Amino acid sequence: MAFYADKDYTTDQTVFEAVNQVMSGNLTLFWYDAKTEKVKGKPTDLRRGLTYKDLDLGSYGYSSIPENLRTSQSMVARGSEKWGNLPDMGYVVNRKSEIWADNVTYLYEEDKSRRWTPAVDVPWSDLDAHPIAAPIEAACSQLYTFLQECALVSMDFAARWVPLVNQDFIEQKSWMCAQMFNWARLNEAFRKRALCGGAGLGRASVSGEQGLKEWLWADSYPKGSLSINLSLGGIVLAICRHVAAFAPSKVDRVLMGYAMQDSARQTAYGSGQLRYYLTHRPAEMSAMQEYVDDSEHVMLALLGSPELIEPLIIISGGGLQKDQVQAGRAAVAKFLRLAISEYFERLEAAGLAASRTRSRIAPVVERISAAA
Amino acid sequence: MAYLSTTNYLEDKDFIDKWLYTMRTGEMDLSWMKAATEKVKPHEANSRRGLTYRDLDLGSYGFTGVPEKVRGNRSYAPRGAEIPAGVPDAQPWVSRKSEVWAFNTESYYEEAVSRQWNVTTDIPWERLDSVELPETIGKALSQLMTFLTEVEMIATDTPAMWLPRLNPDFIEVKAFIAAQAMDEARHTEAFRKRALTTGWGLMKASPVNEMALKHLRDADSFSEMSVALHLVAEGNVLTMFRFSEYLSPTDVDKRIFRLVMQDEARHVGYGMQHFKYVLENFPEKREVLHAHLDEAENISFAGSAATELTESFIILAGGGLKKENIEEGIKITTKFNLKQMEEHFERLDKCGMPERKQRSKLYQMYEMGRAAAEAAGIKL
Ligand SMILES: [Fe+2]
Ligand SMILES: [Fe+2]
Numbered sequence: 001m002a003f004y005a006d007k008d009y010t011t012d013q014t015v016f017e018a019v020n021q022v023m024s025g026n027l028t029l030f031w032y033d034a035k036t037e038k039v040k041g042k043p044t045d046l047r048r049g050l051t052y053k054d055l056d057l058g059s060y061g062y063s064s065i066p067e068n069l070r071t072s073q074s075m076v077a078r079g080s081e082k083w084g085n086l087p088d089m090g091y092v093v094n095r096k097s098e099i100w101a102d103n104v105t106y107l108y109e110e111d112k113s114r115r116w117t118p119a120v121d122v123p124w125s126d127l128d129a130h131p132i133a134a135p136i137e138a139a140c141s142q143l144y145t146f147l148q149e150c151a152l153v154s155m156d157f158a159a160r161w162v163p164l165v166n167q168d169f170i171e172q173k174s175w176m177c178a179q180m181f182n183w184a185r186l187n188e189a190f191r192k193r194a195l196c197g198g199a200g201l202g203r204a205s206v207s208g209e210q211g212l213k214e215w216l217w218a219d220s221y222p223k224g225s226l227s228i229n230l231s232l233g234g235i236v237l238a239i240c241r242h243v244a245a246f247a248p249s250k251v252d253r254v255l256m257g258y259a260m261q262d263s264a265r266q267t268a269y270g271s272g273q274l275r276y277y278l279t280h281r282p283a284e285m286s287a288m289q290e291y292v293d294d295s296e297h298v299m300l301a302l303l304g305s306p307e308l309i310e311p312l313i314i315i316s317g318g319g320l321q322k323d324q325v326q327a328g329r330a331a332v333a334k335f336l337r338l339a340i341s342e343y344f345e346r347l348e349a350a351g352l353a354a355s356r357t358r359s360r361i362a363p364v365v366e367r368i369s370a371a372a
Numbered sequence: 373m374a375y376l377s378t379t380n381y382l383e384d385k386d387f388i389d390k391w392l393y394t395m396r397t398g399e400m401d402l403s404w405m406k407a408a409t410e411k412v413k414p415h416e417a418n419s420r421r422g423l424t425y426r427d428l429d430l431g432s433y434g435f436t437g438v439p440e441k442v443r444g445n446r447s448y449a450p451r452g453a454e455i456p457a458g459v460p461d462a463q464p465w466v467s468r469k470s471e472v473w474a475f476n477t478e479s480y481y482e483e484a485v486s487r488q489w490n491v492t493t494d495i496p497w498e499r500l501d502s503v504e505l506p507e508t509i510g511k512a513l514s515q516l517m518t519f520l521t522e523v524e525m526i527a528t529d530t531p532a533m534w535l536p537r538l539n540p541d542f543i544e545v546k547a548f549i550a551a552q553a554m555d556e557a558r559h560t561e562a563f564r565k566r567a568l569t570t571g572w573g574l575m576k577a578s579p580v581n582e583m584a585l586k587h588l589r590d591a592d593s594f595s596e597m598s599v600a601l602h603l604v605a606e607g608n609v610l611t612m613f614r615f616s617e618y619l620s621p622t623d624v625d626k627r628i629f630r631l632v633m634q635d636e637a638r639h640v641g642y643g644m645q646h647f648k649y650v651l652e653n654f655p656e657k658r659e660v661l662h663a664h665l666d667e668a669e670n671i672s673f674a675g676s677a678a679t680e681l682t683e684s685f686i687i688l689a690g691g692g693l694k695k696e697n698i699e700e701g702i703k704i705t706t707k708f709n710l711k712q713m714e715e716h717f718e719r720l721d722k723c724g725m726p727e728r729k730q731r732s733k734l735y736q737m738y739e740m741g742r743a744a745a746e747a748a749g750i751k752l
Contacts, residue, residue, distance in 0.1 A: 003590035004667055005583055009674035010733040019676050022683060023706065025698050031515055031576040031680035040571040042501065049493035052561070055568045075585045076577040077521040077564060084579030087586040089529075112558075115488040119422035128415075135405075142404050148450040152540055155550055156462075159535035162553070163589070167525060170560065177528050177550075177557035180535070184550035185485060187543065191450060192423050195414050195433060203407040204449030206458035207387065210377040212448060213460040217375035297382035304381065304391040310400045325398040333395065360382055368388070371396035 003087075034081045052105040052171050062105065062171050067280065069094045069166050078168045091166040093221050097280035101272030105171045107265050111178040116258050118189035124196055126250045132197060135320045136248045139311035142202030143243070144194035146308045148187055149204060150236050153212040154266065155183035157228040161221055175269065179229075182262045189255055196251075203307055211301030222277045222284075223291050227298070229270025230346055235302055237263040238339035239312070246316045246331065271346045278351035289352055296361050299343065303336060303365070333372035340365045378458070407454040425478035425544055435478060435544055440653065442467040442541045451541045465537035470653035471594050474645035478544045480638050484551035489631055491561045499624055500569050508693045509621050515575040515684035516616065517567035522578060523609070524560040526585040527639070528553045530601050534594050548642060555635040562628050580678040584671045595650045595657060596664040602643020604668045607719055608675075610636045611712040619688045619704070640719075647723040662731060665720075669734035672716075676709065706745050710752055713738040 009015050022028070037059045043050040056063050060079035072078070073094075074086035093099050101107075132140065158179040165173050194201050215227035240263055244256035278285055302308065309332065314320060316335070317328025344356040356362050381387055394400055412430040416423045429436050433452035445451065446467070447459035466472055474480075505513065531549040538546055567574045588605055591597035613636060617629035650657055676682065682705065687693060689708075690701025717735060720728045729735045745752065 001590050002592050002596075002664075002667070003586045005587065005671045005674060008733075009670055009677065010737055015674070015677045018679060019682075022679055022686070023702055025695075025702060027683045027686065027693075027698065028679055029683060031683065032511055034515075034575040036573045036575060038571060039568055039573045041565070041568045043497050046498050049490070050495070050497040050565055050569070051492050055565060057568070060568055060573065074577070074582050075522055075526055076582070077518055077567075077574055080518045080522070080574035081576045083576060086577065086579050086582050089586060089589070109492055112488070112490040112492065115490075117422070117486045119424050119482055119486070120420075122423070124416060124423040125419070138405050142407075145450060145453050148453075149448045152448050152450070152543075152546075155546065156536040159532040159550070159553070163529035163533040170525065170564070173525065173528065174557035174561060177532070177553040180532065180550040181554035184481075184547040187450075188425065188481075188485075188547060191543070192414075192425075192428065194450075195412060195428050195430075196423060198411060198413040200409040200411045201407070201433070201450060201453040202409065203404040203454040203456060204447060204459050206456055207379070207381060209448050209459045210379060211381065213375050213462070214377040217373065219374040297380050298377065300388070301377065301379070301381040304387060306390070306394070306401050307404050309391065309394060310402060310404065313394075313398070313400065322398070325400075329395055329398050364382065364388060368392050368395050371392050 036079060036081050051109050065096050065168055067096050069096075069168050072166060072168050075167050078170055089167070091164055093161065093165040096169070097277050098221050099165055099169055099172050099273070101269055101276050103268055103272040104175050107269050108171060108175040108178055111175070111182065111265060114261055116185075118185060118192060118255075121258065122189065122192075122255045123250055124192070127197055130249060132248045133319060135314055136318065137197045137199045138202075139314035140197055140248065140252065141194045141199035142307055143311040143315065144190045145202040146205055146208060146305065147190040147236065147239065148194070149208055149212060150232060151183045151187035151190060153216050154228055154232060155180050155187065157216050157224060158183070160216070161224070165221075179266060179269075182266070186259055186262055189259065193251065193255055205305040205307035207301040208305040208307060211298035214295060214298055218291075218295070222273065222288070225270055225273045226288070226292070227295060229266050230274060230350070231270070231299060231343060232302075233263050233266030233270050234343050234346060235299070235339060237267055238335060238342065239308070242312070242331075242335045243315060248315060248318070267346065271350050274347070274350035274352070285351070292347065292352065292355065293358070293360070296359060299340070299361055300364060303339065304368075329372040333369040336365055336369045375460070378460070409452060409454050424482050429478075438469055438541055440469050442469070442539045445539065445541050448540055451543060462540060464539040466534070466542075466594050467539040468654070469542070470650050470657075472538055472542050472545045472646070473649050474545075474642050475649060476645055477548050477642065480642045481544055481548040481551055483638060484548070484555060484635070487634060488554070489558070491558055491565060494631065495562065495628055496624055497565070497569065500622070503622055503624075505570065505621055506692065508687055509691070510570045510572050511575065512684035512687035513621060513625070514567050514570045514572040515680055516688065517563045517570070518575040519578050519581060519678075519681050520563040521560055521567060521574070523581060523585060524556050524563060526588055527556040527601060527606065528560075530589045530597060533589065534597060538594070552639055555639070559632050559635065562632060566625065566628060576680050578678050578680055580674050581681070584675060587667065587671045591664065593660070595646070595654075595661060598643055598646050599661055599664060600668040602639055603647055603719060604665070604672055604716065606636055606639045606643060607716055608672060608712050610640050611708070611715050615704070615708045615711075621688065644719055644723050647725075651724045658725075662728070665728065665732070669732055673734055673737060703750050706741075706750050707752060710738065710741055710745060713741070
């Protein structure tokens with residue numbers, strides 16, 4: 001796969017001559033009158049700083065990115081003058097509808113302003129001061145093992161696609177980098193939490209990982225984004241919200257507070273991308289619906305994983321006693337209903353109408369929730 | 373290219389029945405409670421630093437214990453977890469520790485997390501309102517920023533491309549790469565925003581440097597990618613940032629360069645430590661890395677033909693287009709070019725490749741350039 005320069009520059013006479021000319025003071029200044037738009041961007045709101053939105057100006061703006069990028073395949077910064085022999089970087093995502101979301105620049109800005117540091121922002125030593133009962137700690141270590149699998153796959157997803165996305169979508173690519181970083185940070189936080197309680201890690205989940213791989217390896221970005229950003233992001237958000245509410249320790253409450261913020265942004269982008277895609281590519285509606293039909297069994301694979309559902313029951317009920325498990329089941333039933341109904345709401349709001357009524361997983365989850 | 377799970381869980385009656393049974397009766401399988409994993413109790417070694425990845429370097433969970441060849445995990449399971457039969461193969465391309473590892477990786481990552489800054493709010497953009505740069509300086513600055521915007525994002529695409537190819541057991545390296553991607557997105561943002569606040573907008577692309585970008589991305593192995601990106605390219609960029617800070621026409625520019633330098637030093641730090649690690653632990657790779665450096669240095673030298681960049685640098689360094697400005701600018705740019713090469717070889721030296729100088733054509737160029745500069749009275 002290596003790419004080699006077109007010649008040996010260290011023995012190329014024309015290069016030496018060009019360099020010598022410039023370095024003896026004969027500047028060409030051929031770049032001086034670049035055929036580009038002259039702008040002077042300014043922050044519209046000083047409190048917010050200079051955002052990408054403030055620079056959505058003329059030929060530089062993201063608003064003017066066309067649907068089909070046919071003339072940019074290099075790393076050239078959008079809006080600068082192209083000339084000479086520019087390489088083809090082999091991008092495969094060249095249509096705005098396949099990647100863009102109206103909220104993407106907003107989410108990128110929000111992401112940066114909500115930075116946090118797992119090492120110091122979670123009161124880890126509190127677990128030493130207030131240790132948790134053994135079965136709950138074991139449940140936590142299992143739950144956070146499962147969450148690490150989710151975080152790793154989400155991180156891989158953004159990383160897998162970012163080099164394939166056309167450089168003209170610079171704001172969107174930057175958001176994907178923020179996603180990668182977000183998931184690295186969550187993975188770190190989940191790992192630290194799993195280990196610092198003393199129970200070690202738990203067991204990897206076969207159904208969970210099989211499902212995650214199916215979503216991660218989706219054959220197009222819009223499909224993968226629906227699965228990883230909207231669906232998986234939504235599941236992680238629902239888990240984090242639920243655990244924050246039933247947090248067995250201050251550490252879990254604080255950590256899940258941050259994790260909710262971070263995963264909510266993933267879901268918001270996933271919804272935004274799907275909406276943008278379906279709005280601009282209505283003909284793809286049925287293909288997307290079919291993909292959802294085929295791949296939503298993964299929702300079951302994840303939500304029904306014993307490695308998720310059992311620790312969740314223990315954490316929600318506060319232990320393994322009969323009444324605790326009873327309470328835990330009731331809480332988890334609510335969690336399942338909520339997770340699944342939010343999933344359908346997101347799909348429908350993004351344009352996949354009547355997702356709930358046509359879904360084959362909805363009655364399964366309802367039957368299981370009702371059983372509790 | 374899609375992957376289909378080995379089971380369609382909607383059609384897996386056992387899976388659904390078991391789930392239903394658990395929810396109805398509260399009887400749980402709990403076999404995960406007996407996972408054959410190690411029980412450890414990590415503690416914050418330093419409460420000011422909090423709980424770090426290094427504090428988790430314990431037993432089977434630690435990075436120290438990761439073997440040279442990872443044979444036990446090819447799934448998405450976190451290192452140290454119990455891995456049951458039936459988990460999928462994540463298809464990692466790189467499962468050899470010396471191909472990716474660097475002493476201190478975990479600290480580079482944690483430093484990145486704690487030193488995130490925000491281009492939108494951490495740069496005093498409002499101060500530019502009252503700044504009117506002379507046309508020559510404004511255009512030269514815009515041209516420099518255009519180049520920097522162009523190059524920064526490759527440092528995102530390149531490591532990102534490798535991230536999913538790395539065995540999940542190298543979680544600290546994956547985390548470092550993810551953090552680097554964010555750092556580079558931020559650098560792109562900083563330089564783009566600065567170009568679009570000069571009044572001149574972006575200027576001309578740099579085809580010669582674009583060739584370098586493609587070379588950086590398309591390496592045959594992670595180690596080759598890393599030496600070209602983290603050591604050669606980012607090393608060069610680090611020297612360039614230091615000079616650019618010095619020639620910054622405004623305090624706002626100085627601040628931008630100071631902040632990006634912090635991040636860049638981290639990337640180069642990782643690159644150096646990795647290079648050292650691979651040379652020490654994977655000696656067969658030395659020749660491969662030499663051969664890749666031959667290419668990387670050729671392309672690095674080709675950069676001197678990027679007139680649009682050299683000229684804008686000269687103007688910024690000399691402070692304008694008058695004869696005396698140009699003379700001064702050339703002196704500084706010459707020093708910069710030589711410094712860049714000198715530091716490159718110093719880094720290779722420090723990492724354990726002192727023989728590079730004998731083999732390198734770039735080093736010959738450096739020696740010629742240095743002799744010529746001294747003959748012209750330019751003190752280095
Ligand atoms: Fe950078
Ligand atoms: Fe960098």
